[in-house]
Amino acid sequence: MAEVYQSPTVEEIQSILKSEFPEVEILETKERRVKAKCPREKSHEVCQFIHDNLTFEHCSVVTAVDYVDHLMIVYLLSNYYNGVMIDLDVDVPDEDLHIDSVTDIWQGANWHERETWELFGVVFDNHPRLERLLTPKTYEFFPFRKSYKMRSQE
């Protein structure tokens, strides 16, 4: 495997990601920020690479945005050595809401994934404990989807 970078700069991240994963699309780079897009099948592999080789030890956020026809899973990953953050977007089609869990890479993603599942209905495969966290256990709908209207929105 490639060498380990402890504190990669934005340019390094860009070039390394491009060379290692041609599927990954770098959308935007700013100061200390990289925004990338990744196909769903590769997401776990890319995350593992970012954790192991680019030393992104901390997964800040796993969340989703509901774009009605598809859901966008967002990973915000941060490096503790230089403060660079990667915003990794993964599109999940609405018909097949499955994505690999990254809990085995970052334990901190555990609750974020649980929360995303209960609010959006994205199933994280291989998650150790995909249960409802914030909402009551009796809920059978996913309240943060755009299809779920609040009383004041009706």
Added chain:
Amino acid sequence: MAMKYLDKYPKNLAKSLWIMKPVWTAFKLFCKTVVHRPVTVLYPYEKEWIPENYRGRPGLRFDRCVGCGMCARMCVTQAIKLIEVDDDNGNKVMRPQVNIGRCAFCGYCAEYCPVDAMTVTPIYELAEYTRYDLLYGPRRLHYENTTPGMEVKLEVTLPSDIENGNPERRVHIFDVDKPELDDSKCIGCKKCSKVCPVEAITMVEKGVNDKGRPIVRPEFDNAKCISCKNCVEACPKDALEIKEVL
């Protein structure tokens, strides 16, 4: 820059196996508070000083209010509702009524009031026996000791001013944004002129159309306009739009 606390602590454990210092510190404060008064105040009898910009319940200066409904629109919790009341001359006017039970005390009504009729007041003792008593009508909202310091100014600097090297100029946000008419959409229904609280809109005849009927178009008196967006909301054809000046 040095660490103030971490330079002295942690001490080594053998030295800190000792409880005399905390006991002595506590005893010192005991002696101090026996001689002087403790810092607490006897609340119903003594009260702490509060500045005049304190955000208690909203206050209303009835004579200044124009009934534009900006407070009701900006209210975060929908606590404000416009109700019809008699003014001093016996005319029916729309004035805000505040449900203190819902109020979040954010001060937005005072901040976004175009004429500074809404103010914040330093009244925070608002307990009542029934929920109905929590409804503050326009007259009840009046607070006699209103000072200029209780007004919340919404004065901003335009980014264009900063670029032009004139950063000290501050404008009231309601002085710059004016409604603009999309002439092709307008049907001349006069709704905008009816809802305008300051009568800044006059309907002007601009010739006749094909059928010989007069074409009526609103005309805005920018000096009077307080950019409250009532006309924009009332327009049935979305012909009006607030043009933001930046």
Added chain:
Amino acid sequence: MADSLVPVLEAQEKMDTDKMWVIWGPQHPFSHGLWTLKLQIDGEFCIDADPIVGYLHRGWEKETENRDYARIIPMTDRLCYCASMTYSHLYCMTVEKALGIDIPEKAKYIRIVADEICRIQSHLMWLAAVGTDMGNLTVFLWAMREREYFLDLNVKLCGARMTTNYPRIGGVRNDTTELFDRDVIRAVDRFEKAMWDIIYLIDDSSVFVSRMRKISYLTREQCANMGLTGPAMRGCGVDFDIRRDDPYDNYDKVDFEVPVLNKESKVGDCYDRYMIRIEEMFQSCDIIRQAVDKIKAIGKNAPYRIKTPTKVPAGTTFGRLEDPRGESIMYLASDGTDKPYRLKVRSPIFTNVSCSKAMCKGVRIADVPAVLAQIDMCLGETDR
């Protein structure tokens, strides 16, 4: 591993003793708010913990999709009553990033002052909670007394004690009021003196220190991997502070130290996590002094709030800020209207409380409040 309890636990496992689940909460004196901690205990030792949150879930993020941008700011105050200023700041910063605008210098420094006041008062609230959790009410009341002076500063600044509603998109609500500089410096000076009384009460007391020392060891790798952030993380050797390493507003122009302990050993205990916060309060005082000087230098008539468009262009962006409790992030997806399409809040406590299993493992029951006090529980932002 420096954990001295491991052999004890192993010995107990061989003894085949009965294990018992004790459920703490949702209404329990140690839980500052509504949450449940299920503890599996073996004699006096905790061997497993399972935190349950969600009693306060209000659908905050969904609710924001229904409001225009300006009317979300008072809602951000309600995320956490102690860190209301930082959350409003974070929200405004995120929207400003999405709008692509730069706010005036003066507003940046005022925000720094407000943020650090908020940090000090939040840490004092935490210190008070530590006092009660350890069974000493004196610390609680002394810390609350100090906190009151900073809440008074909030009142002078914006008219409210806790739900400040002060930062605005494009600046701050109002300029600093008359004599605010003087009041801030006075409050900070007297705080730095008065704080030593509380420190004598805690750090010179063998009881306090021995209760926090040598329990609940966490390694650097664990912290980073589990997502434990904030002072708790810095006590365990992670040398990272968003204010310094990923600066926002004008934090790169003020000079301050980030207290980090156990940089070499990379293992920290409960007492290390405690000490970081105390030092952070002193550092905040320094930051406040510098920022107040800068505000004075900028002058009275400088702009403090600029006008911003009400509609945010489509796209996604996020802001990141060092909350008193850790790393908080707001992720904003906008669609070109005047209402956010999705606003996600990453609250530090939400992740920190999920680490309570690792923190509680192997400690005695009597230590659990002391250990969990170090993550400074706040349920408003956890459940959102």
Added chain:
Amino acid sequence: MTEYSSLLSWINFADPYANPYTPFLTDNLPYNICYGLWEIIGGFIAWLINLLFPNNVVSTWLLDERVMVAFALVLFMLVIFIVAFVIVLLNLWMERKVLGRLMDRRGTMIGMKGFLQCVADGLKTFMKENTIPSKVDKMTYMWCVSLIVGLSCLVACMVPLSNRWYVVNYDTGLLIIMAFYALAPFFILVSGWAQNNKYSLIGGLRAAELMISYEVPMLIIIATVSLLAGSFNIGDIVNLQSEIWLIIPMCLGFIVFFFCAIAECERPPFDIAEAETELVEGWQTEYAGMKWGLIMLADYLRGSVSCGMVAIMFLGGWTIPFIGGTALPEIVFLIKAWFVFFLMIIVRGAIARVRPDQILNLGWKVFMPLAVFNLAIAVLLKMGGFY
């Protein structure tokens, strides 16, 4: 006519003066007060009845010496209890005020500088509904409260306030007080089990753990003191200190006994049995209303006993060195006891709750050797002929 006097022989009183430990001797002040009081009250009633029915037997019976003594005894019990109760209320008031000032607040403010707050609290708990959880072991649940409160009242009444204000003047007075005093943790353990609640169970177990850690050094200190005095009689121990207080030769013993006394009445920082943040209220979790109020009262009764014991054993009781007895020895004693209680409050305000294992360590590794060392000093002193 003479048959009427046989009424007295139906109710067969033992002769009080035949008992060598009788409190009804002339030097017992509360008893003398009660006797005098009953002479007035009983005499008035007898006179009243005699006025209505001249030469009746009830008046004669009331004025009989033995009957007078019996009624005076009832009054005596009341007086002793009420005095102990008022002392406890004063303790409670002092704790609230001192703790308040120490924390930079005012403490209670209702009536007489906050003294009437205790009365208000007592009334409030009295008004509360008597709730008993459905799954508790009702018998033990109820009985434990009675026993804990009863024992505490008994001990509080048994502490003498001076050489003329006491209940019994046994030769083994100190031992008996300590024996009754040490009984309560057993009932705490039982009641913790009876409540069918995990918090209470842990609390009860901790009470037992607490007891085994402090009881032994405490008894060693008591043995040391009685060794010096040559008797368990409280009066002898006080007389021993007529020239020099025992705190000076035995300051180690004083420190150990002071902390053990705090632990004995389960006051913070040794309140691990009811540790609030961990165990809600520990073994008191399921008690509500008046039961809880009585338990709190018992706590403070035991607190006042602890202070009294420290004052008797180390601070010279009701005597002042070189002056000896004063006109009001009770007040001297109470001032000393309140000073000890004041120290306890300061300690409570200054330090945090100690962990159970730390208490065990403290009891067996620190207090126990210190107590034994103290005993050695006492033996040396005794051998040197100082005592």
